[in-house]
Amino acid sequence: MPMLDAFSPLAPQESEPLYRQLYNRVRAAIAAGTLGPGDRVPSARALAKEQGVARGTVELAYALLVSEGYLLARGQAGTVVNPELQPMAPSAAPRPAALQPAEQMQDSLWRPAQLLPFQMGVPALDEFPRKTWARLGARYLRGMGTADLDYPPPHGLPALRSAIASYLQVARGIDCGAHQVFVTTGWGSSLQFVAHALLQPGERAWVEDPGYPPARQTLRKFGLTPVPVPVDEDGLDVARGIALAGDARLAVVTPAHQSPLSMTLSLPRRQALLDWAAAADSWVVEDDYDGEYRYVSRPLPALASLDRHGRVLYTGTFSKVLFPGIRLAYLVVPQALVATFERVGRMLFAATTPAMTQAIVADFMTEGHFARHIQRMRRLYGERRALTAAALARGLNGCAQVAPAPGGMHLLLRLPGQATDLALAERLLAQGMAGQPLSSWWASPRRDSGLLVSFTNCATASQAERFGALVRQSL
Amino acid sequence: MPMLDAFSPLAPQESEPLYRQLYNRVRAAIAAGTLGPGDRVPSARALAKEQGVARGTVELAYALLVSEGYLLARGQAGTVVNPELQPMAPSAAPRPAALQPAEQMQDSLWRPAQLLPFQMGVPALDEFPRKTWARLGARYLRGMGTADLDYPPPHGLPALRSAIASYLQVARGIDCGAHQVFVTTGWGSSLQFVAHALLQPGERAWVEDPGYPPARQTLRKFGLTPVPVPVDEDGLDVARGIALAGDARLAVVTPAHQSPLSMTLSLPRRQALLDWAAAADSWVVEDDYDGEYRYVSRPLPALASLDRHGRVLYTGTFSKVLFPGIRLAYLVVPQALVATFERVGRMLFAATTPAMTQAIVADFMTEGHFARHIQRMRRLYGERRALTAAALARGLNGCAQVAPAPGGMHLLLRLPGQATDLALAERLLAQGMAGQPLSSWWASPRRDSGLLVSFTNCATASQAERFGALVRQSL
Numbered sequence: 031m032p033m034l035d036a037f038s039p040l041a042p043q044e045s046e047p048l049y050r051q052l053y054n055r056v057r058a059a060i061a062a063g064t065l066g067p068g069d070r071v072p073s074a075r076a077l078a079k080e081q082g083v084a085r086g087t088v089e090l091a092y093a094l095l096v097s098e099g100y101l102l103a104r105g106q107a108g109t110v111v112n113p114e115l116q117p118m119a120p121s122a123a124p125r126p127a128a129l130q131p132a133e134q135m136q137d138s139l140w141r142p143a144q145l146l147p148f149q150m151g152v153p154a155l156d157e158f159p160r161k162t163w164a165r166l167g168a169r170y171l172r173g174m175g176t177a178d179l180d181y182p183p184p185h186g187l188p189a190l191r192s193a194i195a196s197y198l199q200v201a202r203g204i205d206c207g208a209h210q211v212f213v214t215t216g217w218g219s220s221l222q223f224v225a226h227a228l229l230q231p232g233e234r235a236w237v238e239d240p241g242y243p244p245a246r247q248t249l250r251k252f253g254l255t256p257v258p259v260p261v262d263e264d265g266l267d268v269a270r271g272i273a274l275a276g277d278a279r280l281a282v283v284t285p286a287h288q289s290p291l292s293m294t295l296s297l298p299r300r301q302a303l304l305d306w307a308a309a310a311d312s313w314v315v316e317d318d319y320d321g322e323y324r325y326v327s328r329p330l331p332a333l334a335s336l337d338r339h340g341r342v343l344y345t346g347t348f349s350k351v352l353f354p355g356i357r358l359a360y361l362v363v364p365q366a367l368v369a370t371f372e373r374v375g376r377m378l379f380a381a382t383t384p385a386m387t388q389a390i391v392a393d394f395m396t397e398g399h400f401a402r403h404i405q406r407m408r409r410l411y412g413e414r415r416a417l418t419a420a421a422l423a424r425g426l427n428g429c430a431q432v433a434p435a436p437g438g439m440h441l442l443l444r445l446p447g448q449a450t451d452l453a454l455a456e457r458l459l460a461q462g463m464a465g466q467p468l469s470s471w472w473a474s475p476r477r478d479s480g481l482l483v484s485f486t487n488c489a490t491a492s493q494a495e496r497f498g499a500l501v502r503q504s505l
Numbered sequence: 506m507p508m509l510d511a512f513s514p515l516a517p518q519e520s521e522p523l524y525r526q527l528y529n530r531v532r533a534a535i536a537a538g539t540l541g542p543g544d545r546v547p548s549a550r551a552l553a554k555e556q557g558v559a560r561g562t563v564e565l566a567y568a569l570l571v572s573e574g575y576l577l578a579r580g581q582a583g584t585v586v587n588p589e590l591q592p593m594a595p596s597a598a599p600r601p602a603a604l605q606p607a608e609q610m611q612d613s614l615w616r617p618a619q620l621l622p623f624q625m626g627v628p629a630l631d632e633f634p635r636k637t638w639a640r641l642g643a644r645y646l647r648g649m650g651t652a653d654l655d656y657p658p659p660h661g662l663p664a665l666r667s668a669i670a671s672y673l674q675v676a677r678g679i680d681c682g683a684h685q686v687f688v689t690t691g692w693g694s695s696l697q698f699v700a701h702a703l704l705q706p707g708e709r710a711w712v713e714d715p716g717y718p719p720a721r722q723t724l725r726k727f728g729l730t731p732v733p734v735p736v737d738e739d740g741l742d743v744a745r746g747i748a749l750a751g752d753a754r755l756a757v758v759t760p761a762h763q764s765p766l767s768m769t770l771s772l773p774r775r776q777a778l779l780d781w782a783a784a785a786d787s788w789v790v791e792d793d794y795d796g797e798y799r800y801v802s803r804p805l806p807a808l809a810s811l812d813r814h815g816r817v818l819y820t821g822t823f824s825k826v827l828f829p830g831i832r833l834a835y836l837v838v839p840q841a842l843v844a845t846f847e848r849v850g851r852m853l854f855a856a857t858t859p860a861m862t863q864a865i866v867a868d869f870m871t872e873g874h875f876a877r878h879i880q881r882m883r884r885l886y887g888e889r890r891a892l893t894a895a896a897l898a899r900g901l902n903g904c905a906q907v908a909p910a911p912g913g914m915h916l917l918l919r920l921p922g923q924a925t926d927l928a929l930a931e932r933l934l935a936q937g938m939a940g941q942p943l944s945s946w947w948a949s950p951r952r953d954s955g956l957l958v959s960f961t962n963c964a965t966a967s968q969a970e971r972f973g974a975l976v977r978q979s980l
Contacts (some may be wrong), residue, residue: 048786049786084785086785087786096705144652145655155651171643172643222853231706231728232569279564357859373841377722382857385830504930
């Protein structure tokens with residue numbers, strides 16, 4: 031344990047509290063490379079004894095380091111330096127501020143300070159029917175009675191739950207009742223809800239590799255261990271998942287268009303996944319964030335529509351079909367789990383979205399604006415996708431390929447070599463364009479290089495051409 | 506381990522899945538008294554071997570039982586029957602549906618299906634300036650641009666954070682900047698946020714006894730152990746807290762008006778609490794849910810205003826000063842923790858409230874409606890409090906006393922004997938009146954009997970008199 035040796039005694043008389051001194055030293059040790067990714071740090075008990083400080087002091091320093099992603103608490107296996115910390119250049123000065131786990135590294139790449147062209151996950155905000163929305167909103171506000179000021183029902187307004195159930199029946203082939211629909215503030219909340227209702231700390235969960243990094247982070251936050259399972263042209267490799275962790279309690283998947291590679295989970299794989307879940311008494315979270323957007327054929331029915339054994343928890347969101355600022359999503363649970371989710375939800379996930387938002391969305395849906403909007407967007411996105419792909423290709427001029435994808439909200443521009451995408455994404459950002467580096471979506475060291483280019487929100491053909499040209503010049 | 510012996514082998518051919526059979530058996534064993542509160546159940550491994558089933562099957566059954574409050578997972582100490590399960594009458598038939606932990610027992614008492622007179626935590630909905638609200642809302646909706654449709658900034662709209670900071674400065678004496686304010690969807694979210702940012706599973710947290718039961722439940726859900734600390738006429742007994750668990754990492758307190766007994770945390774106690782936190786490197790969550798409502802003197806400054814060592818996390822909510830359906834609350838963190846909360850919040854607690862709600866509240870505050878509304882309510886609640894107390898006393902006709910309280914939103918009607926309040930509350934509920942049983946607020950077996958009677962939302966004097974009379978007739 032190199033760190034212990036490197037430590038001189040802490041200085042109780044310094045103005046900085048002891049835990050903070052300790053915290054800084056661990057960060058410095060990581061920065062200096064004395065402690066590398068995966069290295070185990072001394073137990074709080076041992077270090078406290080060594081330093082002659084209270085164990086709570088060490089525990090606090092460790093807790094801070096864990097919360098910031100420097101360390102990872104592994105229960106009985108001890109506490110280790112986060113294996114996903116970016117490897118540091120050996121000559122790097124020990125500047126703690128420069129250290130972040132890979133997933134937190136590129137905050138500005140994940141969500142820039144302002145909306146940029148090609149930014150991931152943003153629907154066509156310019157085309158949202160704001161006037162209709164304002165009209166429904168004003169009508170709700172004018173008609174608001176005292177009952178509307180009270181807590182909304184714990185699991186969502188009945189009108190909204192029922193509108194969602196009807197929509198899913200028609201659009202996604204899911205046969206569910208309104209009582210199976212639980213309203214949440216976002217996909218992250220839905221995932222937390224599932225984790226709290228069905229899983230125990232220490233259990234394992236399959237995640238797609240590559241896959242949406244916040245899924246891994248959220249699972250870890252709740253004491254679960256994400257197990258990255260590779261995807262191939264048929265989507266999640268279920269057999270590999272079983273070989274890696276057949277006893278996992280959960281699988282988090284994006285069957286419609288894999289996030290970020292956009293292939294569809296094939297029917298045999300869907301069946302294999304459901305069979306595994308039924309046999310292993312495990313659960314599947316279906317993240318259907320962009321299932322509506324399919325351009326080459328009809329949208330596929332959701333995985334949940336095939337679920338005969340009640341293993342699939344379906345998660346949907348209004349962020350991509352209405353707008354992200356709405357903070358409204360939902361979870362559909364199998365009939366047999368309704369009572370469990372009602373109980374668990376009543377405490378931790380109840381009534382977290384304002385009655386006003388829920389009521390306006392319910393009206394928007396039942397009065398037909400929702401279906402109309404999605405249809406319009408599907409057509410518009412098909413056009414924007416073709417336009418963006420063509421302009422990108424012109425700019426690239428053959429030096430890299432835009433991968434074809436049957437649906438979704440972004441294109442994938444594969445790049446040669448490894449992790450060249452990070453520097454490229456930063457260069458694009460400096461030019462006011464968002465291109466998310468594919469390498470940061472991998473959990474395994476494979477880290478194929480590429481750029482994710484969203485085409486749904488407004489961007490001009492000349493911007494896309496400039497994007498392509500900039501990539502070409504950098505290769 | 507009596508349960509093991511009582512089990513006959515599970516029947517794999519039955520239509521019910523094995524985990525469900527197991528789940529039902531454990532519930533039945535608890536109902537029959539074979540397993541009592543605090544009893545340890547066999548490890549999943551042992552039971553799986555005994556029954557010849559997969560360990561995952563047992564784990565799932567246990568997970569369900571934990572999520573429903575029957576069992577409590579205690580890490581290495583094993584899994585036990587929830588010690589807070591209501592003791593059952595020995596003659597009770599083993600009907601699982603009748604079993605709920607004390608805290609989940611009286612769902613309809615906690616939050617009736619519809620708003621009832623005297624219901625706890627509901628402000629004067631009849632007096633909320635709905636017209637002003639509708640006007641501000643419609644104005645926001647009309648002016649909404651594409652930027653307003655994007656994700657709101659992760660920790661809240663700057664205008665709202667800054668309005669909250671200014672308000673707290675003036676009204677609660679807290680010297681904080683807008684960047685220290687984090688917007689959340691409710692008090693529960695604020696507490697989760699603190700737990701995730703600063704605590705580790707297994708750590709202990711002081712809670713007031715009696716105290717708000719959801720605080721205990723939320724802490725337990727996150728793997729923390731609530732340590733009930735008694736309150737006396739000066740509020741939380743800090744010396745007792747130190748004796749019980751001096752190494753706790755957190756104390757959750759209601760300094761303005763203790764919830765539910767309404768005394769104020771005295772100045773020496775405030776100092777002792779802050780001294781303990783600084784010395785033990787621990788944190789204090791100040792739950793100031795009704796600090797604005799003081800009738801006999803000026804509202805006291807918040808505990809956070811005395812905090813010289815950056816140990817207090819201040820939590821406020823708009824549920825009680827605007828209306829519960831708004832789902833908007835906030836957390837104010839010490840300067841030194843801002844970066845930590847920004848990092849942790851970005852992943853799990855970011856952007857959970859709609860931009861629309863935040864924007865309307867910011868306007869409501871900066872345009873002076875908020876301060877005016879609170880002033881009006883303070884006056885109105887003072888009147889309703891006097892009116893309700895007098896009418897209750899007439900109905901009670903001397904058979905029980907209404908405790909005086911300097912502020913808050915409810916009166917306490919102390920009852921003789923133990924836990925007679927539960928049956929009484931149910932009788933009141935049947936008459937369309939909400940009176941929350943004090944006994945369910947205790948964590949310790951003390952369980953003094955009483956009824957909590959809110960006076961803030963509309964209720965007539967004759968209703969209060971009927972309430973008092975009903976109590977008198979039942980004693």
